[in-house]
Amino acid sequence: MGAYNTISFDANKCDGCGDCMTACATAKTGTDDKARSRIQIVGSADDGFELALCRQCGDPKCVTVCPAGALTKDYASGVIDWNGDKCVDCLLCTVGCAYAGIALDEGSGHVAKCDTCDGAPACVPACPHDALTYVTTSRIYNEVGDWEDLFAPGLAGCQGCNTELLMRHTLRRVGPETVLATPPGCVPGMGSVGFNGTTGTKIPVFHPLLTNTAAMLAGIKRQYKRVGREVNALAIAGDGGASDVGFQSLSGAAERNEQILFMVVDNEGYMNTGMQRSSCTPYGAWTSTTPIGVGSGGLPSQGKTQDAKNLPLIMVNHRCEYVATASTAYMEDLYDKLDKAIQASKRGFAYLHVYSPCTTGWRFPTDQNMEVARKAVETNFVMLWEYNRTDGLRFTRPVDDPLPVTEYLRAMGRFRHLSPDQISHIQAKVVENLAFVKQMAQRQSA
Amino acid sequence: MTTAILETPSQTKPAKQKVILCEGNEAAALGVALARPDMVAVYPITPQSSLVEHVAKLIADGRMDADIVDAEGEHSVLSVLQGGALAGARTYTATCGPGLAFMFEPYFRTSGMRLPIVMSIVTRDGITPQSVWGGHQDAMTVREVGWVQVYCETVQEVLDTTIMAFKIAEHHDVMLPVNICLDGNYLSYGTSRVELPNQEDVDAFMGAKDVNWHVALDPLRPMAVDPLTGGSGGKGPATFVRYRKGQCRGMQNSLRVIEEVHAEWAQRFGRSFAPLVEEYRMDGADYAIMTLGSMTGAAKDAIDEAREAGKKVGLIKIKTFSPFPVEALMKALDKVQAVGVVDRSVGFRWNCGPMYQETMGVLYRLGRHVPSMSFIGGLAGADITVGHFHRVIEATEKLLSSPAPIEPVWLNEKD
Structure with a gap:
């Protein structure tokens, strides 16, 4: 399977100028007749603009309804090709397409559709507002879809949790020559190590203690190195075990530059055991050990009273081989970092910190996981960056015009009780954290 | 009367052994080197420190071929060795007193996973009252955790028992971790005449290494190590019971194995120690x-x-x-x-x-x-x-x- 490329449209940036249509008409018909353009910008019901363009669908209805075999999906490029020699001009395809992506070109007397100009669409650079971008829609799926999923079906995560997809994608990327450590928490809780003789993992997997994941992995990795075998040592750990009670062994292994890939799935608390506070829990958040109440001595209890520990920054200060933050709302960014982390772990300690919104513990609807993850980044509550010793720290998805943090906070129940003062505190912390990381990004570039 | 019988060399009399003068901690280190572990993890603590210093020097001087891990604390020391053992390594460490207390979480787990890790306890009294001096309180406190624990009387016995401990731990009827307890101060620093076995003789005594045949973290033999057991019903609690019963059987088997290994040692090296009592x-x-x-x-x-x-x-x-x-x-x-x-x-x-x-x-x-x-x-x-x-x-x-x-x-x- 190859890449699935298509042209993406941002309606918020479009002012309807029609430059894209002119460019397309010129490229495809040699005229400037916008009516003959295969991309059509049309007015929408809310006074904005909509796009009529072939989506190069994965399950194309135009192909299905064509009685002449004139339309075919090229599964290598993703593009749907039209063959004029076969077409009988019945126009059934124009009815089959829900996007008005194929239409009669009166100038030629046949249907016409976008063929992406062989990968260099003329419309995209013509747009003066960057409303059009040429994107690879399913790169990850196409690349790894055929690789074996090294977890068994039926892991029992909470509905809407992104940890399962993170685990499956990570392990199939790291591959079968791996020993996987999953310290107590959600990852083994959903059955990766298993219960009473069953297991959810197809490769060697174990429960370390909550406290000694990095140390045990170091021992495993060193012995395989000693006998000349290439075996990956991978941890998928929670934030609690990594930032609190397991921090000593994590720090020690990083200092010794053990050849480990240590991934922390940060759901900002001990969610598997009933949503207790960890040192990664943010200020103001409700947890079962930072509950909301009238309090004693006239001081109401309003969630966690301390700011979160920034574990990935602490790992940067270990001068690890590679450190990065990532989010499942930005999978390509995550994959890029995963690849770098895997390579780095062959030289030394690699640390990947992935934010994992918890539907159960953060209290939001189960279909909102990616939205919450995205809002965290769009508000700069979470920043996506990477670090290595040569290039220092750099933002991979800088957000220059962040949304107010309330856009993130209001997406979930754990912040529902916040007072205006608490919200101000969190907003100020976001600004402070951003300034701090920016300073590191400038200072640490070699 | 004749003394001829006593002077007749036995068929099995070992080659002449080198005689050296050393303290108990050095004797332990020399014993470890002779047993050829793959991996040693260390964290210093009085009165154990000179033992791990000797081990580090032996490795630095090329007299011992082992991976040494200077871990950041005793908890990680034992955890590193657990990982090493699960990947097939023969492993060793030493600790005492507060270090043993800090190590307790993985210490408890070592016997449950049936990992034949060998660890000297250079015994030290328990704090508090604060003290850095010898006493058996540390080893006694963990006597009910499923490790085999043997106590030495002399520096020579420390050296010999350290080697024997690996063979006892790795015996397939035992597969349990072993502590060699040597008295802090009195044996750790006590200097005496010691006969040093030859490496070839020790190699012959030890035989082939086979550490993780029963439990492994190895992509060639994928398995889930230590899944959750127990619960209020079903096969969970029975699974747990069978694990525990196996540990107890291994402990009882070790009594016989300790005797056998001591007898073989006496036969090969000409030094006899009472194995149990x-x-x-x-x-x-x-x-x-x-x-x-x-x-x-x-x-x-x-x-x-x-x-x-x-x-x-x-x-x-x-x-x-x-x-x-x-x-x-x-x-x-x-x-x-x-x-x-x-x-x-x-x-x-x-x-x-x-x-x-x-x-x-x-x-x-x-x-x-x-x-x-x-x-x-x-x-x-x-x-x-x-x-x-x-x-x-x-x-x-x-x-x-x-x-x-x-x-x-x-x-x-x-x-």
Whole structure:
């Protein structure tokens, strides 16, 4: 399977100028007749603009309804090709397409559709507002879809949790020559190590203690190195075990530059055991050990009273081989970092910190996981960056015009009780954290 | 009369062994080197420190081929070795006192995973009161955690037992971690003449390494290690029970294996140590004193003097404390009418020494009343002298005619 490329449209940036249509008409018909353009910008019901363009669908209805075999999906490029020699001009395809992506070109007397100009669409650079971008829609799926999923079906995560997809994608990327450590928490809780003789993992997997994941992995990795075998040592750990009670062994292994890939799935608390506070829990958040109440001595209890520990920054200060933050709302960014982390772990300690919104513990609807993850980044509550010793720290998805943090906070129940003062505190912390990381990004570039 | 028989070389007499002068910690390190572990993890703590320093130097000098991990604490030391053992490594470390306490979480788990890790405990008294000096409180505190624990009397025994410990731990009928306990200060720093076995002879004694045949983290043999067991019903609790029962069986098997390995050692290297329980001058003894570790030397001197003075007293030394050698001790105790037990640590719950506590259980099994009493000495580095042992002998002798005191006797209280 190859890449699935298509042209993406941002309606918020479009002012309807029609430059894209002119460019397309010129490229495809040699005229400037916008009516003959295969991309059509049309007015929408809310006074904005909509796009009529072939989506190069994965399950194309135009192909299905064509009685002449004139339309075919090229599964290598993703593009749907039209063959004029076969077409009988019945126009059934124009009815089959829900996007008005194929239409009669009166100038030629046949249907016409976008063929992406062989990968260099003329419309995209013509747009003066960057409303059009040429994107690879399913790169990850196409690349790894055929690789074996090294977890068994039926892991029992909470509905809407992104940890399962993170685990499956990570392990199939790291591959079968791996020993996987999953310290107590959600990852083994959903059955990766298993219960009473069953297991959810197809490769060697174990429960370390909550406290000694990095140390045990170091021992495993060193012995395989000693006998000349290439075996990956991978941890998928929670934030609690990594930032609190397991921090000593994590720090020690990083200092010794053990050849480990240590991934922390940060759901900002001990969610598997009933949503207790960890040192990664943010200020103001409700947890079962930072509950909301009238309090004693006239001081109401309003969630966690301390700011979160920034574990990935602490790992940067270990001068690890590679450190990065990532989010499942930005999978390509995550994959890029995963690849770098895997390579780095062959030289030394690699640390990947992935934010994992918890539907159960953060209290939001189960279909909102990616939205919450995205809002965290769009508000700069979470920043996506990477670090290595040569290039220092750099933002991979800088957000220059962040949304107010309330856009993130209001997406979930754990912040529902916040007072205006608490919200101000969190907003100020976001600004402070951003300034701090920016300073590191400038200072640490070699 | 001829001495020819004694002078005839035996077919199995080992090659001449090099004689050196060294402290107990160095002897332990030399024993470790001879046993050829793949991986050693270390964190220094008094009075163990010179042991791991010796190991590090042996590796640095190329006299020992092992991966050394300078971990950031004892908790990680044992955790690194667990990982190493699961990947097939022969592994070793040493600790004591607060270090052992900090290590407790993975320590408990080592025996459950049946990992044959070998660890010296250079015994140190428990804090607090704060102390860096010798005493058995650390090792005694973890006596119920499923590790095999043997106590040494001399520096030579430290060296020899360190090597034997690997063979005992890795025996397929045992597959349990082993502690070699050597008394902090008295054995750790005590310097004496030691015969150093030849590497080829030790290699022949050790045989092939086979550490993770039963549990492994290896992509060639994928398995889930230590999944959750237990629960209120179904097969979970039964699975847990079978694990535990297997541990107990391994402990009991180790009694036989310890004896076999000591016998083989004596045959190959010409040095014989009582594997479980040593009986010293017990022939015709009316009563006995019991000892553990390096204190036994002074105790034997006292016994010799008492025997010369006509007292019918013998000595029983425990070498293997865990598993407790119930049958061997019953056999020894069956010879006497009274016993005094000297501990180098305290049992807080019974107000007596821990070894005394264990001995009371064995006495019950004898089926007849044997008066007994507890002595506690040598805490926090205190010396238990020949004079102290004469007091022990006199007090124990009184048990033959007077009721046994309930309170322990604290030997060094008025030193």
